[in-house]
Amino acid sequence: MLRNGAAGGGGPAAGGAAGHRPVRVWCDGCYDMVHYGHSNQLRQARAMGDYLIVGVHTDEEIAKHKGPPVFTQEERYKMVQAIKWVDEIAPGAPYVTTLETLDKYNCDFCVHGDDITLTIDGKDTYEEVKTAGRYRECKRTQGVSTTDLVGRMLLMTKAHHSNIDEDLDYRKHTDNFGKGPKGHSPWTGVSQFLQTSQKIIQFASGKEPQPGDTIIYVAGAFDLFHIGHVDFLEKVHQLAERPYIIAGLHFDQEVNRYKGKNYPIMNIHERTLSVLACRYVSEVVIGAPYAVTADLLDHFRVTLVCHGMTEVVSDKDGSDPYEEPKRRGIFQLVDSGSNLTTDLIVQRIIKNRLEFEARNQKKEAKELAVLETSRELMLGSWNAAASPSSGGAKSSSREDSEQGHRCWCAQDVLA
Structure with a gap:
């Protein structure tokens, strides 16, 4: 038996404490097939401030950058508004997050997960706000993604049920669902969800x-x-x-x-x-x-x-x-x-299976290209630091390179 907190819980009151200017937080995304991974990202974002505004992209924007969504924009707007940590939604938010958007909604910074979101031409959608120092990162929820859920619908196995011992065969199939020829991206690929008492407490904590x-x-x-x-x-x-x-x-x-x-x-x-x-x-x-x-x-x-x-x-x-x-x-x-x-x-998914698999393969290909570029940059930095003419310590340069990589690679909880 788990009791829920009040709607919008997870941080101080929206108005802020006496004498405290309320911190306004921005999140955005597709929020297609909303699951507890999205909710957990919004919970973490809400805890970073006093008031959470969530921008939701239109069907047209999603189709342009990722492929057609499963749910309509009106359905997605209502689903996000129903999440208890959300104070306000911004329908039709642009796919690329800009300082103009943050200023329009009077938000101090935006928050997203520690995976990556790319435009149709492979650019980081949060580059501008990161450069301006108005970006914060939260942990992505392991073990849940739209890819995994769609795979379960299509495979028609029961291995995802509790107390069912078909996990090895199930994982073999889901690991290949929508995978491109160069392998899996760590963000779009499938991982296993492990329930913990702490996670339940974070979601419940009620009255x-x-x-x-x-x-x-x-x-x-x-x-x-x-x-x-x-x-x-x-x-x-x-x-x-x-x-x-x-x-x-x-x-x-x-x-x-x-x-x-x-x-x-x-x-x-x-x-x-x-x-x-x-x-x-x-x-x-x-x-x-x-x-x-x-x-x-x-x-x-x-x-x-x-x-x-x-x-x-x-x-x-x-x-x-x-x-x-x-x-x-x-x-x-x-x-x-x-x-x-x-x-x-499920019928919607089955009807559009090939389209959905192609969408995931395209998304993973872009993410893998970013990873490869990042590895090359890190290797170049490491080699430069190791050179006698660099004048710098290896460990320091390597740490700087890794820190830069962590700051650069981030986003979209929605796989």
């Missing part, structure tokens, strides 16, 4: 329900946490003046029982972080029972149980999992107004 709160329980897979889930949770949030929403997440094997195929695409640990990042959710129950029992309702003092318009699959014994809340008269169907489901997202 207990207070007197007067309406405790609402929702349950499901919340797989590939998407705009359909956000629309549903937003509608549920509007049902009460002071809602306290508890989301019950089913274990992977339970989800696979009622969804079939290779669902869930994201395992229980990944789904937990995705839901915790949503501003409408107050608490998460990891491995919630499929049937909403009397014990569960009493334990959490639930006053309302909500479900969307999707089909409710019977429990293993054929019973209705919502029988108890219906008996108590606290069950309510909620129409989110969205028809987007995890199945439809």
Whole structure:
């Protein structure tokens, strides 16, 4: 059971402490197929200041530099706005981050991950703000990328589920997904996610329900946490003046029982972080029972149980999992107004598989070219330092070269 912090948490109040000018932070990106890696980047950025503005690129800009996105710009705008550390979004942000953009939104600096973002002609999109000293870097979340998630959808294996021992074969296939002829870029390639208690604490760190709160329980897979889930949770949030929403997440094997195929695409640990990042959710129950029992309702003092318009699959014994809340008269169907489901997202990916693989190969080729250029620059600096005529110590020159490389190579959490 994990409690969430207030929306926009992670740093001081947006207005800043008394006598303190609030520090305004800028982030930008495509934010296509938003996952907990994006949320973690925004959490870190928010902690560096008092107010976080997130610029989201248009479909046209993304198509120009990377290839067509999976989600529309309107879907991506709403997904980013639903992340609890985001104070404001800037729709239609330019792909190349400039001082003009930072000044327009009165931001002190921009923050991005320790990977790289390149324009269509292979230039660093953050070069201008780095040169001006208005750039900060945060750690990229290992083990999650759009490439990996798409690979899971296409391979139709279950190795990404918890307690499933197919990992070696799965890794062999995902390691080759979308890979170009010269190998993997360390930023776009696939790596393994390892859940830690610290990561959960960073995403949760929340509050207990207070007197007067309406405790609402929702349950499901919340797989590939998407705009359909956000629309549903937003509608549920509007049902009460002071809602306290508890989301019950089913274990992977339970989800696979009622969804079939290779669902869930994201395992229980990944789904937990995705839901915790949503501003409408107050608490998460990891491995919630499929049937909403009397014990569960009493334990959490639930006053309302909500479900969307999707089909409710019977429990293993054929019973209705919502029988108890219906008996108590606290069950309510909620129409989110969205028809987007995890199945439809997978269909989008499958339909555009070749295009997506080509996009990743093109992106990796640019990143590998940057790495090769960087290695050559470092080797040149090292050789110059080793030369008797250089007049400098080897260790000092090497450190300077490495420091310059770290400063130069950075960006886009979105693979």
